[in-house]
Amino acid sequence: MTLKQLKYALALGRLGSYIGVAKSMGVSQPAVSLQIQALEDELGIILFDRSTKNVEPTLNGIAFLEKAQSLVTESKQLEDFAIQLSEEIQGEVCLGIIPTLSPFLVPLFIDELNKKYPRIKIKIQEAITENILQGIKTGIFHAGIISTPIELKSNLDLVPLFYEQFYLYVSDKHELYSQDKIDISKLDFSDVWLLKEGNCFMDQVTNICSARPNQNGNFIYESNNIDALRRIVEYKGGITFLPELSTLMIPSEQEEMIKEIKGKKKVREISMVSLKTEVRLNLLNAISQVIKESVPSQMLREEDKEIVKTNFIEK
Template sequence: MTLKQLNYALALGQLGSYGRVAKSMGVSQPAVSLQIQALEVELGIILFDRSNKKVEPTLNGLAFLEKAQSLVTESKHLEAFALQLSEEVQGDICLGIIPTLSPFLVPLFVGDLNEKYPKIKLKVQEAITEDVLRGVKDGTYHAGIISTPIESKSNLEFTPLFYERFYLYVSEKHELYTQDEIAISELDNSDVWLLKEGNCFMDQVTNICKMHANQGGDFIYESNNIDALRRIVEYKGGITFLPELSTLMIPSEQEEMIKDIKGKQKVREVTMLSLKTEVRKNILSVISEVIRDNVPSQMLGKENKEIVKTNFVE
């Protein structure tokens, strides 16, 4: 059994076609077919059902591919292992970061990271929580930054970075605009603009206010973008929820639209996650340190704050 065979098998499980696998890997179709057959003969089991137009894993094949993915991911880590033995912090890192966080967090710390650790080559990709988790497990990302807590039974390590407060953003046309603090009980369901279903930030907001936005009438807007919802409130009226870091970038003439939520501070826990076996732990550690150094100090502790749960279950 070879890593080449495992990679071919994993690609076939994803693409469902020998031709597509061959094209994606730059080899001939017979070469892929022969390697898969040799693997099945060695294992003594049929990994793929070839009776349909699309090649699909058998039940045994699905179980095998899950284990094979872990092995292939671990093999990728070996390529970076030698660099991590060096005292100097260096290497490539790809982070998956959720879209309600990335545009506000990355500009805060990336300049400082480049200055202090010029040999770290950082790549950031925005992805929803589900895709970040999948990417960390299959090796697409070396780590991810998401909102927690979430329910997960995977071989993942979670390191909280900071605690981001929720605020309300209220249109100047709204009757609640004159208040500095607003109780959740004062909100009208029909006035609230929320992110698209399936977003963890939306889950946490609906857990705060125990309702779903009712965007009826002649205009319905769905988005995964915090700034887009802010613009809707500014031009269409109503209310939305904002995470704390996004409020740092709001122009001074619109700061009066930011309102505190009455009661104990409600926050989302922002966490770095990686495989427990990730060999780039030294790089992730310094990135975490730089992030903490650059977010507002009041966000670092969780004392006297209510951490709002997500509904995400892996």
């Protein structure tokens, strides 16, 4: 049994096609078939059902592939560990960041990270929480930055980075525009534009006020983009919710549209998530420290803030 065979088997389980595996791994289709067959012969079990159009794992195959994924991930970590034995902070990190955070956070810290740690090669990809967690477990991501708290079931570790306050963004045509702080209980939610269902930010807003998306009239707008909703408010009227970092990039002529929510500050906890066995902890710690130095200092304090729960449960 070889790591190459395990990687082929995992790719076949994921793609369901020998041709797809061959293309993705830069080898011939017969080579893939021979390696998979040799693996099954050695194990004495059938890993894949080939009787259907798409090749699918058998019940034994599903159990085997789950263990194989752990071994392949750990083998990659062993390779990386050799690099990390050096005292110098260097290496490659692939980081997943949720879409409601990435466009506002990355510009704040990336230049400072490159200046302070020029030998860290960082690749950042926007992804929803579910895909980030799955990507960490399968080795696509080394870590992720997500909104927490969430309910975890696997070998993952969460480290809080900062606490981002929720704000309202109110059209200058709206009756609440003149107020500096707004009582959530006074909102008419037919005026409120929200993100598409299934987004953690949307979940947290729902937990704040039991709001539902604006679907009045003949215009319905679904988006996973914070800036898109902000522009809808500017041109169509109404109200939306904004995370704190997004407010730092709003032009000065629109700053009066930003309103605080009355009562205790409601925030979302932003955390770094990675495998408990991740060998790049020195790199992740360096990135985390630069992020903390880059965000406004009041966002680092948890005191006197209400952390809004998400509804996310790891599958």
